[in-house]
Amino acid sequence: MKNKITYILLSISVLLMIIGVLQGEFLEVMQKAIIICLSCMGIG
Amino acid sequence: MRRKLIQIISTLAANPAFISLYRKEIYQGNLKSICVPILNCHACPLAVGACPIGSLQNILISVRASFAITQYHIGLYVIGFLGVVGSFVGKMPCGWLCPFGFLQEIFYKIPSPKISIHRAMPLLKYAFLLIMVIVLPILIVDELGYGQTWFCKFICPAGTLEAGFPLIVLIEDLRSQIGLLFSWKVGLLVIFLIWMIVSKRPFCRVVCPLGATFSLFNKVSLFRMVVDKDKCIECDMCYKNCPTGVKVYEDTNNPDCIRCLNCVKTCKYGALSFRFVKSKKLEQ
Ligand code: SF4
Numbered sequence: 379m380k381n382k383i384t385y386i387l388l389s390i391s392v393l394l395m396i397i398g399v400l401q402g403e404f405l406e407v408m409q410k411a412i413i414i415c416l417s418c419m420g421i422g
Numbered sequence: 423m424r425r426k427l428i429q430i431i432s433t434l435a436a437n438p439a440f441i442s443l444y445r446k447e448i449y450q451g452n453l454k455s456i457c458v459p460i461l462n463c464h465a466c467p468l469a470v471g472a473c474p475i476g477s478l479q480n481i482l483i484s485v486r487a488s489f490a491i492t493q494y495h496i497g498l499y500v501i502g503f504l505g506v507v508g509s510f511v512g513k514m515p516c517g518w519l520c521p522f523g524f525l526q527e528i529f530y531k532i533p534s535p536k537i538s539i540h541r542a543m544p545l546l547k548y549a550f551l552l553i554m555v556i557v558l559p560i561l562i563v564d565e566l567g568y569g570q571t572w573f574c575k576f577i578c579p580a581g582t583l584e585a586g587f588p589l590i591v592l593i594e595d596l597r598s599q600i601g602l603l604f605s606w607k608v609g610l611l612v613i614f615l616i617w618m619i620v621s622k623r624p625f626c627r628v629v630c631p632l633g634a635t636f637s638l639f640n641k642v643s644l645f646r647m648v649v650d651k652d653k654c655i656e657c658d659m660c661y662k663n664c665p666t667g668v669k670v671y672e673d674t675n676n677p678d679c680i681r682c683l684n685c686v687k688t689c690k691y692g693a694l695s696f697r698f699v700k701s702k703k704l705e706q
């Protein structure tokens with residue numbers, strides 16, 4: 379039973395990741411990660 | 423020793439952009455589109471990957487705007503990534519790869535009176551994940567519909583340490599923007615650093631939303647710890663050597679177990695092992 383849950387979770391996760399990539403979310407991740415994040419620093 | 427070496431290599435591998443120190447900027451290459459399974463602030467000048475917790479918040483703060491332009495970005499890429507890593511190894515990246523986890527282990531070696539963490543406190547990290555990373559960034563928005571990265575902005579000590587200090591030293595213009603918020607974050611960082619000296623991995627166990635996410639997978643991940651109850655004499659040697667204070671023989675695959683395998687090495691009775699679940703036959 380536990381193994382089934384694991385494989386279901388893994389499959390769902392892979393699917394979500396693929397949908398996210400197809401939607402171009404990785405570009406949004408990049409756009410936010412390449413600018414100096416003032417919030418992360420604690421000044422904005 | 424082997425784990426320490428891997429922790430050092432991982433810290434360097436996630437932060438190899440030393441050229442940024444010379445250029446006085448942060449790395450801006452394509453690798454920043456890839457999430458890393460560790461709490462490593464992507465605003466750190468040396469970082470080459472994206473922090474999944476920062477990235478998730480960044481997507482969620484603009485979720486309304488994304489719906490308004492029918493883009494529907496709700497963080498599936500990051501959530502899927504966390505799910506894939508968690509399904510394979512659970513919280514193992516915290517024990518072997520995370521620079522901030524490594525820092526906590528180094529600080530704990532400083533001689534001092536030691537204080538254990540109350541067993542209910544680790545539950546707090548789920549509140550940080552839910553409230554600061556998911557709910558507040560979506561719910562509290564400005565007039566344009568954009569929220570704030572609440573965890574990064576008000577809590578994350580990794581951001582203060584890895585991005586705040588280096589960038590303030592490198593970029594003069596940023597220094598004039600230091601205010602109350604920075605004082606708050608530095609104060610919080612100092613509290614965490616002191617806590618790291620007296621308690622085992624306090625940030626990791628009580629606050630970290632990334633650790634909270636991976637911990638949800640510990641019981642079901644393909645990688646699992648295994649205890650042979652017939653061999654265990656409950657001598658507690660494993661417990662004494664566990665960096666997160668887990669009694670593995672009582673609660674195998676406890677959500678706080680970072681799969682460091684110290685206990686497997688420590689147990690003189692061969693009661694502990696680990697395995698990758700491949701088939702039904704291995705399920706125990
Ligand atoms: S060290 Fe081995 S024998 Fe001792 S309590 Fe841990 S699992 Fe049991």
Ligand code: SF4
Pocket residue numbers: 660663664665666667668669670678679680681682683684685686
């Ligand atoms: S229970 Fe074992 S593998 Fe898990 S964190 Fe403790 S020592 Fe490491």
